[in-house]
Amino acid sequence: MxxxxxxxxxxxxxxxxxxxxxxxxxxxxxxxxxxxxxxxxxxxxxxxxxxxxxxxxxxxxxxxxxxxxxxxxxxxxxxxxxxxxxxxxxxxxxxxxxxxxxxxxxxxxxxxxxxxxxxxxxxxxxxxxxxxxxxxxxxxxxxxxxxxxxxxxxxxxxxxxxxxxxxxxxxxxxxxxxxxxxxxxxxxxxxxxxxxxxxxxxxxxxxxxxxxxxxxxxxxxxxxxxxxxxxxxxxxxxxxxxxxxxxxxxxxxxxxxxxxxxxxxxxxxxxxxxxxxxxxxxxxxxxxxxxxxxxxxxxxxxxxxxNPALLQRSRRSLDLAAQVDTRSGDVRKDVDTLVEQMRIDREISEKGMAELRTMLANLAAHIAGNCTDRASGSQEHGVESHTHRGNTGQGHGYNMPSKCSTVEFPRFNGEDLIGWIFRCEQFFEVDETPFDSKVRLVAVHLEGKALQWHQVYMKSRLTRDVPLWKEYVRALHNRFGTLLYEDPMAELMNLKQTGTIREYLDRFDELLNNVELSENYAVSCYLAGLKNEIAIQVRMFKPKTLQEAVGLSKLQEQAIHLANLKPYPKSTPEN
The missing domain is CATH 3.20.20.190 (Phosphatidylinositol (PI) phosphodiesterase)
Structure with missing residues (x-):
């Protein structure tokens, strides 16, 4: 003035x-x-x-x-x-x-x-x-x-x-x-x-x-x-x-x-x-x-x-900007750390998958070699021989894997039907089990109420012929399965994280195993169930696979845990 x-x-x-x-x-x-x-x-x-x-x-x-x-x-x-x-x-x-x-x-x-x-x-x-x-x-x-x-x-x-x-x-x-x-x-x-x-x-x-x-x-x-x-x-x-x-x-x-x-x-x-x-x-x-x-x-x-008042305001503005830059730098550093950890996890995962593929290939070769050796001397070792009959009427010999393979066939007593069927199919793939031998192979590994059911089921068939594997699986689901009266898709969509990532992931995998979902939908379901403070940070990286989403969520959970242990110091207000 x-x-x-x-x-x-x-x-x-x-x-x-x-x-x-x-x-x-x-x-x-x-x-x-x-x-x-x-x-x-x-x-x-x-x-x-x-x-x-x-x-x-x-x-x-x-x-x-x-x-x-x-x-x-x-x-x-x-x-x-x-x-x-x-x-x-x-x-x-x-x-x-x-x-x-x-x-x-x-x-x-x-x-x-x-x-x-x-x-x-x-x-x-x-x-x-x-x-x-x-x-x-x-x-x-x-x-x-x-x-x-x-x-x-x-x-x-x-x-x-x-x-x-x-x-x-x-x-x-x-x-x-x-x-x-x-x-x-x-x-x-x-x-x-x-x-x-x-x-x-x-x-x-x-x-x-x-x-x-x-x-x-x-x-x-x-x-x-x-x-x-x-x-x-x-x-x-x-x-x-x-x-x-x-x-x-x-x-x-x-x-x-x-x-x-x-x-x-x-x-x-x-x-x-x-x-x-x-x-x-x-x-x-x-x-x-x-x-x-x-x-x-x-x-x-x-x-x-x-004009000291204006200078004080200017200085406070620059101080605030410096604090924001410092905080942004910390955030960028945290993000870089997460990205680097994700890269390391991906490399470890890829290396593990490569080792697993190599191990399975070696295992398949070993099984094939053992089967060949056992087939040539089956009479000396008392190995039961089976005849494979295809649609053409021609057949070839097949040795039961319980005798010619070092991999133990999974047994079933009526519990965890989904997991047991998955293990059976993995065994069939590695052992190259013929289609008409799958049910016979399964029958010798049934126990308890599962074996009792099998006997009743075989007697109830009009033809008394051994059923195909898919037909047999449907019958197993009718007797021991829970999918007929449960809705795993609805439960998967409503699943929410309440504890740790590990606990949430255990239940998520269990439900995901009961449904057929594409990779994109599986990632969406997984992110939707995470806690908000974890899901928001993971979505920033736009994971394409479920494996990436899981790795990022674990890193974010760890970052939140460390932040709670060492909170940022509060700035002292100026007089």
Whole structure:
């Protein structure tokens, strides 16, 4: 908000013209954000603040002369945290106390020297606003003239008569309460720099200020400080050269630990160069959100701004984005781990299948060899021979596998009909059992109630001929099966995981064995029954086979178990 008063008025011969309250006073004094304000990206926040003295001092004048006191005091609380630069002693000391109570890390103090060599916490612009002209400089006035001016100004604004603060006063107040004090040495009239470095260091030594940083736009002044004191931190400014428009030399001063750089000139290369020379980078003055985000991402050490609230929001946004990136990276890592584990499982499975095929082939060859050997000497070993009669009427000899094979034929007592039929058919395939020998082979391996049923069944047949295998299987289902009164498909569709993947898979395989489903439908049924937190992650990989779906679900179950053991740490909210 900008508030302009067009009126002019005089108080004790001090002329005030076009008093302005608002953003044009955002200058002179800077503050680095408090210890709780340092972001993940590492940059301190320097607050370039409004002129608090102007608002405090002008408020009474505006109240009496312009009738704007109420409006002004409504504005003041809103902008209080960005108004620390002051014009006279009472307001300046009040502003320092405000800054210290806000737990700032750093306070910047303007340093100007009077004509008789006294250092004041005063800027030429402060003096110019008091006197109402643009040519006045602190260096033209003596200590007494500045003090008289301060008392006159205080009296005119109905404050107590006090002196304009010296640098020594300011350092005694703030140096022990902040991490760093920046002394911004100002260039004054001719010969103003002569001996200024020595005077500043003398005050620093007297006040025992061990955390001072001295910087200035004057390179010669900065070099003088470096020559006189190796313990005091020094900084210099990099900006565009007014005469050429090009950037000033970046590495032009040895011994300086801080470089204040005009923010449009900052890029990744510049920061890398300065950090490589162990120099900190302070970006100034950054008030646009886009520029703030750029500076934070460039990893500068401090950001000078007149809009700290916007900078705080920008930093929080980048912190949140960094957290999201970290979490996304963890998720990608977990996914990569799952994919790699799935690949390993697939390789193991393929290797196992290859070994199984080889084993079955060797087994078939071994069985065939044994049968051939047994057939030639069947009379000597008492092996019963059977005659195979096909549809053509021609036949060939067949030896019962219970005598010629090392594989034991499965027995049946009336329990687990489906599993037993499956094992029989696998045996028939490996042994190449003739069609009309299957039922006879089965009959000699029946036990208990299954054998009793077989005897009754054979007597009940009109022809008393041995039935074909398919007809015999239907009769077995009628007697021992459960599919006639159960619906395995409905049960499969309604099956849901309530325990572990292993428990769910056992029941799923049992039901799947009782129905005929394509691979795609089997995968869909399997995924539909999984717990939601497992099914969602597995569907992301779009498994094509039931084997892939099972492997992925086991990996996801393991990942959930590990996550529950080691939860992500909660981030501490910022103050």
């Amino acid at each position: 900008q508030l302009d008063a067009k009126s002019s008025f005089s108080v004790n011969s001090l002329e005030f013209n076009k008093i302005s309250v608002g953003t044009e006073y955002k200058r002179n004094c800077s503050f680095i954000g408090g210890s709780g304000r340092r972001g993940r990206l590492g940059a301190d926040i320097i607050y370039e603040t409004d002129a608090l003295a102007d608002l405090l001092a002008y408020s009474n004048c505006l109240k009496h002369f312009l009738g704007l006191g109420k409006i002004l005091w409504q504005i003041l609380p809103i902008t209080m945290m960005t108004m620390y630069c002051i014009e006279n002693y009472k307001e300046k000391m009040d502003a320092y106390h405000i800054a210290l109570s806000s737990q700032v890390d750093c306070i910047e103090i303007d340093v100007s020297r009077s004509s008789d060599g006294v250092l004041f916490a005063l800027h030429d612009r402060d003096l110019q606003r008091i006197l109402g002209n643009s040519s006045s400089k602190v260096g033209y006035l003596s200590m007494k003239e500045i003090a008289d001016l301060g008392r006159s100004h205080q009296h005119s604004l109905k404050f107590h008569e006090v002196n304009v603060p010296t640098i020594e006063d300011a350092l005694k107040l703030v140096s022990g309460s902040v991490r760093q004090v920046i002394l911004d040495a100002k260039v004054g009239p001719p010969l103003y720099e002569k001996g200024l470095a020595k005077d500043i260091l003398s005050v620093v030594e007297r006040t025992k200020c061990s955390n001072c940083l001295v910087w200035a736009k004057s390179d010669s002044l900065a070099r003088d400080v470096i020559k006189l004191s190796s313990d005091t931190m020094v900084g210099y400014i990099v900006m565009k050269d007014p005469s050429t428009g090009s950037r000033m030399r970046l590495l032009r001063m040895r011994g300086a630990g801080v470089v204040g750089v005009y923010h449009p000139l900052i890029d990744e290369k510049l920061v890398k160069i300065l950090h490589g020379r162990n120099k900190k980078v302070y970006a100034w003055t950054v008030d646009e959100e886009e520029s703030m985000q750029k500076m934070l991402s460039e990893r500068v050490d401090a950001v000078v701004t007149s």
